[in-house]
Amino acid sequence: MGRRGGCGRVKLPKWEMNQTDEWRLSCINKDFSVCPSYPAVVVVPKSINDEELRRVALFRQGSRFPVLSYYHRKNGMVMMRSSQPLTGTNGRRCKEDEKLINATLRPGKRGFIIDTRSLNVAQQARAKGGGFEQEVHYPQWRRIHKGIERFNILQESLIKLVEACNDQSHNMDRWLSKLEASNWLTHVKEILTTACLAAQCIDREGASVLVHGSEGTDSTLQVTSLAQIILDPRCRTIRGFESLVVREWLQAGHPFQQRCAQSAYSNSKQKWEAPVFLLFLDCVWQILRQFPCSFEFNEQFLIMLFEHAYASQFGTFLGNSENERAKLKLPQKTMSLWSWVNRTEEMNRFRNPIYEANSLVIWPAVAPQSLQLWAGVFLRWNRPSKYLDEAQEEMVRIIKYNKELQDKVKVLRRHLAELEEDEGMRExxxxxxxxxxxxxxxxxxxxxxxxxxxxxxxxxxxxxxxxxxxxxxxxxxxxxxxxxxxxxxxxxxxxxxxxxxxxxxxxxxxxxxxxxxxxxxxxxxxxxxxxxxSFHSVTFAESDHPRVLITGGLGQLGVGLAKLLRKRFGKNNVILSDIRKPADNVFYSGPFIFADILDYKNLREIVVNNRITWLFHYSALLSAVGEANVPLARAVNITGLHNVLDIAAEHNLRLFVPSTIGAFGPTSPRDPTPDLCIQRPRTIYGVSKVHAELMGEYYHYRYGLDFRCLRYPGIISADSQPGGGTTDYAVQIFHDAIKSGKFKCYLKPDTRLPMMYIDDCLKATLEVMEAPAESLTMRTYNINAMSFSPEELAQEVQKYVPEFQVTYSVDQVKQAIADSWPMNFDDSNARRDWGWKHDYDLPELVTTMFSYLGSDSRIAQAN
Ligand SMILES: NC(=O)c1ccc[n+]([C@@H]2O[C@H](COP(=O)([O-])OP(=O)(O)OC[C@H]3O[C@@H](n4cnc5c(N)ncnc54)[C@H](O)[C@@H]3O)[C@@H](O)[C@H]2O)c1
Ligand SMILES: C[C@@H](O)[C@H](N)C(=O)O
Incomplete structure (x- = not known):
């Protein structure tokens, strides 16, 4: 038979303890003597000892001192919960309480105390010994009051709702006015709004949160558990949701015995009854309805939990706390609900057939129009389930068939790629x-x-x-x-x-x-x-390849990138795009499409119709060209980027945007320039690239966009022409050396800039795109290979063309740009995080350039 009822151990995901050394497990409550409604083990800040905890417990109602409820991996912020502080009318203080709450904030960070009572109710609580935290004693914390109703108001609301649902008059006005009078959906809205607020503080504001009302056993738990469903995809799985119910309801001391004493549908309620857990499940159902693919469980799973909370053959929801369950020996005497639910046959009943794990934070709409009556619970006797069951079965059948077809498509795609590659092999x-x-x-x-x-x-x-x-x-x-x-x-x-x-x-x-x-x-x-x-490993079993779109692909870098990616992912999986007409050899080498990044709708269509999953955004006006046409540079580099970001976020793309040494300015450290330092560029190109870095990172943190960015040095290539940058002299010099043996340089001889051979640049781009997300500690990295001045490059060129002559005619605009840029890049983060390593230094670069450009050239004569 299965596991026994109840749970003596605290339910904490392993990572929560591993990821931070700022928290510890405390067994202060092992015999439930400090706080009868808490579990035996709690998570508290490391800097607070058990003696201090005891004093904090005396300062909080029901001894419910602040404990850790949730740790947000993404930014290290936390959510805590407790009961109200017992400040009373005299404004009593507790130094240890202040120490504990302040200890949870990192230096320079702020926090929000979300009080689930209106300010009025919280102030009235002082007369009965309760109260709230005075901001003067908790200076880094801001208090927000959100009035969530409790006890008799909720009971009455449920009684009215059940009555409305049972109304047999068939009168629309009557039904609507009864529904409205019940206020049920208003409660759902208030709870969801407060949970969104808590999640928003943590994820968007990067702040920690403490939630409490009076006792901390009802509305507090609604808010903390819903916030976790919004923030943490694991809580949207079956097992994850079960853990959440155990952690945030059973172990956290929600008094199920009192609150769910009689049937939810009964029209007489006892004093301690209240549909708190039912309201929580209703809110989860509202989110599930809005994000139907993001939950591993279905509506039936929530209904099942609702039923067992009120009447069950299992011991899980008996008693009011872990303490009571231990005293009643429920774990020994009863079966656990989970041991039954987690059997394969039951699990299959509760699985959502359209579930697709969604790692993002999900933000439910809370506008009244977005909320609906939970018919599965409140109208269950009125709606015929037969048709719903049939529809469900049909949906499962279609999904299964669709999966079979997708598998077939994969096999056929593989065959096609093999045929194409065999073709390439013959050539x-x-x-x-x-x-x-x-x-x-x-x-x-x-x-x-x-x-x-x-x-x-x-x-x-x-x-x-x-x-x-x-x-x-x-x-x-x-x-x-x-x-x-x-x-x-x-x-x-x-x-x-x-x-x-x-x-x-x-x-x-x-x-x-x-x-x-x-x-x-x-x-x-x-x-x-x-x-x-050879820089990436070869896998013989070809797995799913990304579908790639390159914007601005006809420039210096795009064609080479397409070639590399096509070798890696198959020709037809990589689409080049630009607003220019491609040369014949480019057009016939693989898919090409016209795409103007300023045409949002068209770009979106391309992404959707071609099932794009990775986007390399290469369209841009480079530094010198940008200075010559600022309005166009602003449109292409900034508005174009906005279009790309929105489409990438909307369609869940992995997005690569190149940045540049030009993203730094004269006030940045120049030799070397680290990843993070002051960035005040003086060109529209540089400003647009800093903007791109910041917007990409913002979308990453706000919307979970998989944004990746490398700051390229000046790129040198033999078979593609640069697009109007300040570093282009380092490409032109080779052509002129071969053609005429002379070169007029527009930069001063000692202008040192970071440079890179194109193969290294493209290799880094593919590597960072393939790097596992967890290895990336940042989203924008410098990459470096070499750094030289025109005179140093000229000396190296003279080894191949001994009579080569360089004269200098300085272009003031380009010189000013170059003088404001880094001389050398510090790329240690890229080397550490995803193993970046360049292959070409200056001598190899020059050899390679001449071997590409120089077969029938002056080198031959010189030699
Ligand atoms: N080449 C370098 O040395 C270097 C260095 C650092 C960063 N970068 C960055 O790498 C990317 C590619 O550089 P590149 O050297 O290939 O640039 P490039 O100037 O050679 O090519 C840019 C391409 O963008 C296209 N384009 C312009 N407006 C467009 C629009 N509205 N819609 C679609 N396409 C449009 C152009 O037709 C052009 O083919 C750029 O973002 C650039 O800032 C390049
Ligand atoms: C450095 C870079 O971004 C480009 N090659 C330019 O000079 O504008």
């Missing part, structure tokens, strides 16, 4: 060899004919190319035999190549483009693994 062949849990990717026909061990030419059978030393050195095959085996099929060749591969792995690499990628099992992949994709 640009690689041979993949698996050996000793490593994948060797041998680029065929790539390394020239130098007769070193791995500089081999291996052809596909259909190309009839010679097989030479690699196969021979495997000492198993002569080139002719190898050729023969290739004609027969892949497997034997791969087996024999394995031996050669083993030697290759032991020998030092010669840099001919062979990449070695660890995998978990030895096998043979028919799939192409691109040699320049």
């Amino acid at each position: 640009n062949p690689h041979l993949t060899v698996i050996w000793d849990s490593k994948v060797l990717v041998l680029p065929l026909h790539r390394c020239g004919s130098t007769p070193t061990f791995c500089h081999v030419l291996i052809g596909f059978p259909q190309r009839q190319c010679p097989i030479n030393c690699l196969l021979s050195s495997a000492s198993a095959l002569s080139p002719a035999e190898g050729q023969q085996q290739l004609r027969r099929g892949k497997m034997p060749i791969v087996r024999n190549l394995g031996r050669a591969a083993s030697q290759l792995l032991q020998s030092s690499g010669c840099g001919c483009g062979i990449s070695v990628v660890p995998v978990r099992c030895i096998g043979v992949s028919p799939r192409q693994v691109a040699s320049d994709a």
Whole structure:
């Protein structure tokens, strides 16, 4: 049989204790002598000892001293609950109480005390010895009063509502006026509003919260538990909700025995009865109705809890506190409701078929129009459940069928990607060899004919190319035999190549483009693994890929990014977009779409129709161009960003927005510039990028947007032209060196700026997008590779073009911009958090640029 009733242990999710060293478990109440309505173990601030707790207990009604109710992982803020302080008319104080409450705030942080009574009621309470916290003694705390009704008012409300629901007169006016007179939905609204307020203080204001009314056993618990449902997705799962009920109602001392003494539908109520828990469940139902996919449980689960709170064959809801349940030996004598509910067959009854875990905070609407009568409880005898059950069954069937279709689509997509990649392989062949849990990717026909061990030419059978030393050195095959085996099929060749591969792995690499990628099992992949994709691990079982949109994709960086992402995620999963006309080679290399980021509706349609999940927002006017046309820069860089942010938040996209060294200004530290420092740029470009960083982070914290941002240095590329930046001289210099051997530089010779080769920039972009969210301690990172001045770059270029000459004709606008920018970036956070590492320093950059640009150039003449 299942677990026994009741719960002796305090119910705390593990992380709450692990994540903070500011709180501790206290067993001060182990025999329930300090506070009879509290559980044996409570969570309190570490800086308060048990002796001090005892004194605080004497200062609070029913000894309910402030305890931890919820810890908000996202920002470390907390929610506490207690009963009212016993200040009385003399304004009594308790130093330990003040110490405890103030101890829960971090330096510089503020808190809100949410008193669930109106100010009037709270003031009247002083005459009976109760009261509220005087702000002068709790200076970092602000008190807010929210009048939630209690006891007889709630009882009367329920009696009237039940009567209205049983009215048989079939008269609409009568029904509506009775419903209104019951005031039930007003109570629902008040409770939900107060819970939203508590959640808002914690999540949006970044403040901690203390909730109490008088006793702290009724409206306080409604507010603290609803706030957790809003804030914490785990409370929206079946198990999570059960824990919440145990923690915030049973262990927190809600007197179920008194409040739910008779049937909720009865029209005579005893003094201590009140539908407090029913109102809580009604509020949960209202949220569930507004967010039907965000809850793992269905309405039936809430109705079941409502029924058991009033009448049950289980011991869970008996007694008024843990203390009473222990005294009555309920855990030993009765069964727990949870042991029954948590059996698979029961769970299936309570599962919500359209549930999709939603990690976001959910904000219910509390406007009167948004709230409805809970027909499942109050009109349950009036509505025929047969049709509802049938509709439910049909929905489950459709969802199951839809899932089967989705699985089929996944398989077909995989096949399609494989076919596309095979196509790519024929055009640009690689041979993949698996050996000793490593994948060797041998680029065929790539390394020239130098007769070193791995500089081999291996052809596909259909190309009839010679097989030479690699196969021979495997000492198993002569080139002719190898050729023969290739004609027969892949497997034997791969087996024999394995031996050669083993030697290759032991020998030092010669840099001919062979990449070695660890995998978990030895096998043979028919799939192409691109040699320049070696920075990410290769998974043979292709999982779901993101669907990517790149805005402003025809600029210096977008085409290269699309190429990289298409290799990683498949050609058709990456859509390039821009307002310009793409060159033919770009147009035919993969999906392209016209998208103006200033056209919100069109952009939204593109995102929806293409099921986009990741968005790289590259559209922008760069620094020099931006200064020349400020209104356009403002529109593209700021209004365009707003459009993108809204669409990304609305459709739950992972959003990458590049920032820049230009986001810093003359008052920022320049050598090196850390991630967090003063940012007062003097260009519209820089201002728009700081704005983008802040807006993205704001949307992240406010709406849970998965915003990721890197501050790029000046980017240098060979096969794409820069779009009008201050750092562009470092690209033009190569073209001019090759073309004419001369270069006129618009910056002073010693103007030092951070720079990066494009491959490093794109690699970092993909890495930060793939980094697990929990590894990111910030949302905007500097990335760095090298830093040089025009004269240093010119010296390096002269190694390839010895007669190269540079003259300087300073452009005052660009010089002023460059002088206000960092000279060097501190990117230690990126290196620590997600393992950022650059590959190109200045010498490698220059070599690579010349090898791309210089085949028929002056280098050839110089050499
Ligand atoms: N290239 C660099 O050195 C560098 C350095 C730091 C940051 N960045 C950032 O990286 C991103 C890409 O840079 P890039 O060098 O490729 O820029 P780029 O200027 O070369 O390209 C920008 C693209 O945006 C497009 N665009 C302009 N207005 C548009 C609109 N209304 N709708 C859609 N597209 C529009 C342009 O047609 C252009 O193709 C930019 O956000 C830039 O600020 C670049
Ligand atoms: C640095 C950067 O953002 C761009 N290359 C510019 O100079 O404007």
